[in-house]
Amino acid sequence: MPSSEAHRAVAFALVLLSTSTFGTPSEAQQSPQVPEGFALERFYPSAPGGGWFVMDALETRGGPGGAMALNVGYARNPLRVTDGSQHVAVVTDQAFADFGVAATYDRWRLSLNLSMPLTTQGPSTTTVGAYEFHGPSVDLGSNPDTLSDARIGVDGRLLGDADTRFRLGASAQLFAPKGTRNVDGAVRHQDYDTDGTFRAMLRALAAGDVSRFTYAAQLGVHIRPLDDSPVPGSPEGSELLFGAAAGAKMPIRPGSKLNVIVGPEAYGATAFRSFLATTRTALEALLTGRLEDTADTGPQLRLKLGAGAGISQHFGAPEWRLVLAIEVFDHIRTARQEPSAVTVSSPGP
Amino acid sequence: MNLLTQHRLHDLYDESWNAYGQFTYISSWKLPFYAPYTNTNGSVNSLVPDAERSFTGTFTLFFGLRLWRGGEAYLAPEVIAERPLSGLHGIGSAIQNFELQKQGSETPQIYRSRFYLRQTIGIGGSRVEKTSDPLQLATVVDARRLVVTAGNFTVLDVFDRNNVTWDPRQSFLNMAFMTHAAWDFAADARGYSWGAAVEAYWDDWALRVGRMAPPLYPNVLQLDFQIDKHYGDELELEHDHELLGQPGAVRILAYRNQEVTGRFDEAIAAYQADPTHKNAAAAPPPPVGYGSGNFTAPDVYWVRRLNTKVGVGINLEQYVAPNIGVFLRGMYSDGQTEVDAFDPADRSFTYGAVGKGSLWHRPFDLAGLGYGMAWISKEHADYLRMGGVDGFIGDGGLRQAPETIIELFYSVNFLKAIWLTADYQRMWNPGFNADRGPVDIVSGRVHAEF
Numbered sequence: 001m002p003s004s005e006a007h008r009a010v011a012f013a014l015v016l017l018s019t020s021t022f023g024t025p026s027e028a029q030q031s032p033q034v035p036e037g038f039a040l041e042r043f044y045p046s047a048p049g050g051g052w053f054v055m056d057a058l059e060t061r062g063g064p065g066g067a068m069a070l071n072v073g074y075a076r077n078p079l080r081v082t083d084g085s086q087h088v089a090v091v092t093d094q095a096f097a098d099f100g101v102a103a104t105y106d107r108w109r110l111s112l113n114l115s116m117p118l119t120t121q122g123p124s125t126t127t128v129g130a131y132e133f134h135g136p137s138v139d140l141g142s143n144p145d146t147l148s149d150a151r152i153g154v155d156g157r158l159l160g161d162a163d164t165r166f167r168l169g170a171s172a173q174l175f176a177p178k179g180t181r182n183v184d185g186a187v188r189h190q191d192y193d194t195d196g197t198f199r200a201m202l203r204a205l206a207a208g209d210v211s212r213f214t215y216a217a218q219l220g221v222h223i224r225p226l227d228d229s230p231v232p233g234s235p236e237g238s239e240l241l242f243g244a245a246a247g248a249k250m251p252i253r254p255g256s257k258l259n260v261i262v263g264p265e266a267y268g269a270t271a272f273r274s275f276l277a278t279t280r281t282a283l284e285a286l287l288t289g290r291l292e293d294t295a296d297t298g299p300q301l302r303l304k305l306g307a308g309a310g311i312s313q314h315f316g317a318p319e320w321r322l323v324l325a326i327e328v329f330d331h332i333r334t335a336r337q338e339p340s341a342v343t344v345s346s347p348g349p
Numbered sequence: 350m351n352l353l354t355q356h357r358l359h360d361l362y363d364e365s366w367n368a369y370g371q372f373t374y375i376s377s378w379k380l381p382f383y384a385p386y387t388n389t390n391g392s393v394n395s396l397v398p399d400a401e402r403s404f405t406g407t408f409t410l411f412f413g414l415r416l417w418r419g420g421e422a423y424l425a426p427e428v429i430a431e432r433p434l435s436g437l438h439g440i441g442s443a444i445q446n447f448e449l450q451k452q453g454s455e456t457p458q459i460y461r462s463r464f465y466l467r468q469t470i471g472i473g474g475s476r477v478e479k480t481s482d483p484l485q486l487a488t489v490v491d492a493r494r495l496v497v498t499a500g501n502f503t504v505l506d507v508f509d510r511n512n513v514t515w516d517p518r519q520s521f522l523n524m525a526f527m528t529h530a531a532w533d534f535a536a537d538a539r540g541y542s543w544g545a546a547v548e549a550y551w552d553d554w555a556l557r558v559g560r561m562a563p564p565l566y567p568n569v570l571q572l573d574f575q576i577d578k579h580y581g582d583e584l585e586l587e588h589d590h591e592l593l594g595q596p597g598a599v600r601i602l603a604y605r606n607q608e609v610t611g612r613f614d615e616a617i618a619a620y621q622a623d624p625t626h627k628n629a630a631a632a633p634p635p636p637v638g639y640g641s642g643n644f645t646a647p648d649v650y651w652v653r654r655l656n657t658k659v660g661v662g663i664n665l666e667q668y669v670a671p672n673i674g675v676f677l678r679g680m681y682s683d684g685q686t687e688v689d690a691f692d693p694a695d696r697s698f699t700y701g702a703v704g705k706g707s708l709w710h711r712p713f714d715l716a717g718l719g720y721g722m723a724w725i726s727k728e729h730a731d732y733l734r735m736g737g738v739d740g741f742i743g744d745g746g747l748r749q750a751p752e753t754i755i756e757l758f759y760s761v762n763f764l765k766a767i768w769l770t771a772d773y774q775r776m777w778n779p780g781f782n783a784d785r786g787p788v789d790i791v792s793g794r795v796h797a798e799f
Contacts (some may be wrong), residue, residue, distance in 0.1 A: 039619045064353075066366065068368075110796070141562075141572045144537050144562075144571070144572045145460040147426060178459060301365075328365045328414060330359075330366075
């Protein structure tokens with residue numbers, strides 16, 4: 001046997017030995033999987049003029065009008081994953097700005113929300129079970145002009161007037177995807193700002209005012225094509241949306257058209273596929289306060305502040321969150337317009 | 350907003366919000382031109398001498414929101430699709446379409462062009478009416494006031510304004526007339542950045558100072574937020590006046606960039622000391638390097654370090670009749686370092702006139718004639734002559750000459766909100782190279798505002 005052939009034979013034998021002794025092709029495939037990114041943010045600000053941070057007060061009224069809103073917020077540890085034995089934060093810090101604009105008429109509203117990530121940060125590599133998460137590294141330097149998924153919505157009050165005890169409405173929103181799930185098409189790190197697909201939310205909305213007490217609630221479906229199960233913390237397809245808010249409306253002084261509304265707002269989502277399973281359900285609550293002038297005597301304004309924590313810190317609910325917002329809105333006064341909201345702030349029932 | 354106001358849906362004189370939009374499509378055809386050499390010795394930055402077509406399409410929404418007394422927030426999402434001539438290579442200062450961005454693509458890209466806060470603090474004096482416009486809420490301000498702008502905007506939103514050349518989407522197409530070609534203002538690849546500016550208005554005087562974040566590497570989208578170490582600073586003094594009853598203004602602008610760039614003389618010295626390793630072909634590929642394949646040329650990549658670039662310029666505007674204005678801009682920069690954010694010109698000079706069609710009873714039509722020249726420094730020319738390239742130019746050889754442009758346009762208005770423009774440009778010495786050109790470019794533009 002020529003020496004070169006002998007060498008090849010020895011090498012072949014060594015390869016066989018090594019694959020049988022130290023590993024098989026199937027074992028080689030068990031190297032950690034790298035999940036792709038997705039739209040992590042679960043704080044969906046209400047349409048401009050909506051009143052609450054997430055819920056909708058259903059107070060749209062009057063002739064043709066418009067509204068604008070600017071929300072800014074910060075969330076700590078919005079994506080923590082677990083394999084049952086360990087809990088690890090994949091995204092540790094997330095700050096955003098969301099700008100919304102709406103056109104209103106009577107009880108209807110057409111809106112556009114543009115969300116802008118200011119920073120999204122996480123550890124570069126985190127291994128949980130069979131998965132190796134590559135955390136995001138989004139900041140204004142690397143992404144100086146990024147817009148996330150745009151949200152186009154239409155909603156309306158179907159039952160009740162703007163200040164009645166019970167109002168019922170409906171909302172449909174479409175998310176237009178922006179960008180891809182993987183940065184530069186490579187799985188080095190993920191931005192966690194888009195599913196890369198169209199999504200939609202259909203919600204039933206309820207709200208009302210009873211003397212100084214005001215409330216709002218929602219129940220709906222988030223139609224989400226993305227299903228990355230069983231990757232921990234990832235979307236599992238369509239979700240049920242729920243939430244409620246309640247507060248007391250207090251004039252800053254008797255007869256003033258300025259009111260302060262203080263109250264809690266809780267909201268969340270759960271995947272239909274793992275309905276109400278602990279790790280597939282997000283639930284968080286904010287204590288909110290807002291100063292508002294919704295009287296029909298001029299342009300209307302809301303300044304909002306909210307702080308809260310994740311009650312079920314899974315599936316995108318953060319450890320804690322802080323949000324600030326401003327809304328301005330106005331409409332043409334019509335002859336058949338409903339009574340002004342200022343009446344609520346007048347003393348006495 | 351006018352329509353809403355006409356229907357009494359909006360107060361156009363004291364706005365709490367406004368919203369505007371624009372659409373602009375520009376198509377340019379470059380005719381074949383004479384060039385004895387193109388991209389010689391592996392260079393990659395020549396303007397191709399064959400016929401080419403370029404286009405840009407932009408769609409922008411402008412939102413303004415009053416936050417509190419004197420406080421305003423502005424947001425402008427934008428979509429752009431583009432195809433430059435020769436990959437945006439080969440032209441130094443007179444790029445035929447101001448909308449073109451580095452790293453653009455024919456696939457529409459959506460991004461946030463502006464997102465900033467502005468705070469106005471009144472000090473007194475007479476009252477000045479600010480009319481409702483994109484990125485301007487209608488209000489009345491003091492003639493003496495401080496204005497602080499902070500966030501994501503372009504430095505051109507604050508500095509080097511000119512009421513004659515005005516909005517380039519209605520005026521000249523060529524980038525040479527948008528601002529000083531020699532002003533290498535800090536910006537990302539689209540022309541925007543993050544930073545802050547303070548303006549002090551005192552009747553007819555205005556003093557502006559600003560600091561913006563530069564790109565992480567020359568001519569890339571990523572920004573360097575170490576704004577205490579790397580930055581572009583601007584200082585501008587403006588005086589408004591009336592001459593023979595017509596308004597005018599004089600602006601003196603100085604800038605100082607402190608950025609990581611390469612000096613031309615050091616690049617040449619590095620190449621001469623070690624031609625095997627410090628040549629252009631050995632530099633990294635884009636976006637860090639410039640992608641040249643020239644083994645016998647220097648490259649600024651090898652000598653990039655913290656450098657300072659300075660320049661000073663003048664900007665004049667003067668109306669000579671109610672609807673006819675003339676303008677002049679000139680700037681001198683030191684020309685020792687590579688282009689970091691705008692274009693490669695080291696000195697520039699432009700002048701021209703813009704008139705409205707009032708004389709022939711079409712007051713919303715616009716016509717303009719402009720002339721511009723730009724130069725590069727001796728060190729810059731030496732570098733290009735040896736085959737070096739930068740972000741835009743480098744034919745592999747050079748016979749130095751000023752890049753010169755003349756532009757003539759006429760815009761026809763329809764329905765007060767749509768303009769159709771016919772435009773002709775002739776450019777001499779593209780890429781500051783007398784061996785090439787002249788180049789003829791004809792363009793058409795559709796612009797709509799709502």
